[in-house]
Amino acid sequence: MKDEEFAQGLEQFAFCLLDQLCRANPGQNISYSPLSVRTSVGMLRMGATEGSATAKELDEGLRFGGKDVQEVAENFETVLKSYEQCQVLKMVNGLYLMKGLEIGGQFGNIVEKKFHSKAMEIDFGSDQAASMINKWMESQTNGLIKDIISPGVLDKDSRLLLINAIHFKGNWSIKFNENDTQEEDFFLQSGKSVRVRMMHVTGNFSFAPLPKLQATALKMNYSACNLVMILILPDEKSNLTSLESRLSRTSLQDLSSSMNLEQVDVKIPSFKAEFQQELSETFKLMDIKRIFSEQAEFGAMLKSQAPLFVSKIIHKAFIEVNEVGTEAAATTAVVATFRSATAKPRPPKLFHANRPFFYAIYDNSHGLLFVGHFNTTKFEKREKCDACTYNNECKS
Template identity: 50%
Template sequence: MEKEESLILADSLGAFPRNLYHTLVKLNPDINLICSPISIQTCAGMLRMGADDGSETAKQLDEGLNFTSSDVNLLADGFYNTLNYYQQSSVLQMANKIYIMQKYQTRMEFSDVLTQKFLSNIENIDFSNSKKAANTINAWVESQTNSLIKDVVQQNVLNADTRLVLVNAIRFKGEWTIKFDESTTQNEDFFLDDKNRTIVDMMHSTNNYFYADLTNFEAKALRMAYKDSELYMLIILPNQKNGLNSLEQKLRLTPLDSITSLLKETKVSLKVPKFKAEFETELTPVFKELGISIIFSSQAEFGKMLEQNEPLSVSNILHKAFIEVNEEGTEAAAATAMVMMVRSAPAPESMPEIFHANHPFYYTIYDENHGSLFVGNLLNPAVTTCGQCCEMH
């Protein structure tokens, strides 16, 4: 049975990151993107546990999140297997939490599945004191992400009508199996497109890496491993300086393992820029693009959540992610918060292959068993960017 549960989530953890990433790129076309599909999906998975059985709400969530089963017990067990797997990890930590409006109670079945299967703590809080409530939630997220993710929830999204906030935080810090020698890092051009360039700190290494020439994608792929884990960074570099958009279109329809299965150990001359990226966004338009719209409306059916019989809907889904890549390795973190309101509220040894990542590329940090944990692109290493949410603050 455990195999079946794992497969249900594994299939989903393959398709959902592709659809999510494609939608985020479409809505945020000109900035460095970094997000954590597994953080977003875990938060939405907790939401799914509170949707009425057989409802249109449950159906839209199942389809939009790419679940291959509508059996909540199987889904919950699948999430448990994934979350429990990372409990043993020394390089990746995930944590879930639910905040409930004071004097409100979750239904026993809902609280049981969240605590036992999603390993989530439940805490009562007074959302009407929006500043204090936001500070409490943000302090918890900060504590779970080594202070990399701050202020994921702004006080203006909380008020007396808020009933629940579902939060997932994920933090990753991995050392490369093959570290870069800092003394070889030097200033080099990074080509933003055919005409424009910027100067970046470019890391160098010539070593054996898992590499593939993806002729059908007009791109190359290279995988770097992290110590003490089954986690990897995969970079897919288009052959053309302005080829990222075309590559991304093809990747949307391509399962990750169909690319990783082509990788072969090869001597490679590697160049990768040092970079940091931060991205922040409100995910309502993304969920609507993915076909999940009913959760934001008066038709939402979340009768399994609270003892109090109040009609609930989702008012905000907030996501913030950060990544830093340097000679030692990678540090990344993300957090997702879902705010629910009552409805009145809103190869052979030879010459090395060349893999010089000196123009925009796609990357993912993934686990062979659990798919993409972080997905992003690098358009300009000289800029640390964030998304549309920043404009709102």
């Protein structure tokens, strides 16, 4: 699987996931890392019995394009190796195994060599298990991702935990001057307006009107590692919902290559968002169902033939965009449980993001790292009771 094919599959997976997250979280800010989610569940795929219905379902749902498991693993290794050279981006994988169990030979070998993750023994039934894993995750994400594993997620029947953490902190190539940031109106999709801190800069940016999407695109470069943020702003006669319904039929790579360097007057809000979702129901709606049932076939994971199924897929992400740049982090945990051309001088183009917009942090070689939309000025760390920690609404 070549880089381009990997990036295309990742984008297809990302937009399918975005559609389900939008349906589950109407009107909310969304921020997630499709690369983190795909990597964690990709590790899970390495433990599926070859030729089984479980393996086929995962291959199709994760958009692996019919490639064999070794080729898929090698492509993930290529991505991990490339990011080892990037000082502003860090991605790590973890594999925790219940004390007393032995990892399957081929599965353990692939996860260690291709996903750079060696199995670590832990007693999932102990009171300290969640705390130990959370401390490891927090240390890997610059303290941004905390407490992804809540009490009650792990117990004595948990057998294996696969986890991916990704952290990015990049500076803009063209920075905003904080002195130019002013409070301005931001118009919500409901028609109401609120005041936001609106950053402002004029410079040469890749820019393109997108009449088929009824939107305008802007690409802002980071100063390192060939990374960019692509922002897509719906036209005033359109809206974010309409835009995102069309995005799944659009290639961000093609869109990016079609943009021209223009002088652009840019205004975007300074914002931060934290988002957490338990993805089991989301995956089922994406036709990845078998892994959550007693029909799951994970015969390659353990040396023993103890039946395994996935009880939870937990994803948490954080992003902050300010005058200097962007800091973003995401973590995904899978719990397996026992039973340019220079433009001629002219007035600058306008890109004033004073209404809900879509954004993506994009690697020109490997595709999407983070995806999200800014839809509201509310920034909430969701505090929930134990009964609804992984749901969006409290049921108690």
